Amino acid sequence: MAIKKQYLKNKPACRVTFQIHKKMEDDIRNIHVVGEFNNWDKCATPMKNHKNGFFSVSLDLDLNQRYQFRYFIDDMIWQNDQDADAFVYCPFGNCDNSVVIT
Numbered sequence: 001m002a003i004k005k006q007y008l009k010n011k012p013a014c015r016v017t018f019q020i021h022k023k024m025e026d027d028i029r030n031i032h033v034v035g036e037f038n039n040w041d042k043c044a045t046p047m048k049n050h051k052n053g054f055f056s057v058s059l060d061l062d063l064n065q066r067y068q069f070r071y072f073i074d075d076m077i078w079q080n081d082q083d084a085d086a087f088v089y090c091p092f093g094n095c096d097n098s099v100v101i102t
Helices: none
Strands: 004-009 013-021 031-035 055-061 066-073 075-078 085-091 095-099
Touching: 013 066, 031 055, 066 085
Parallel strands: none
Antiparallel strands: 004 013, 013 055, 031 066, 066 075, 066 095, 085 095
16 A cells, blocks of 8 residues: 655645555455545545556645545455554544545
8 A cells, every 4th residue: 555645836735646556366346545535435536446456546635634534445345554644543433544644
C-alpha cells in the first residue's frame, strides 16, 4: 500500500494517490477508497485495476485537512493503509481508521 501526495500549484489542493499492490495469490475484483472525502460512500470512489498488479485512484483534497478513510475490498472486507499518516479509533466496528493529512 502507498499514499503519494502532490501539492498543486494552480489551486489550494493536494492530489493524493491511493495505491494498493495486488499479490499474485489474491483474487481481488474491486477496491473502493471510502472516507470523509466522499461521505463514507462505499461506491463513490472505485480504484482502477492496472495490468501491473496495482489498484489506484487519485483525488484532489483540500489543503491542511485530516481525512479518515479505509479501503473496501470486494464489497466485504475493510482494510487500513499501513502507510497512512496516522490512525484514529473508530467506534463503529471497534477498529481504527487510516488518516491522510494534506
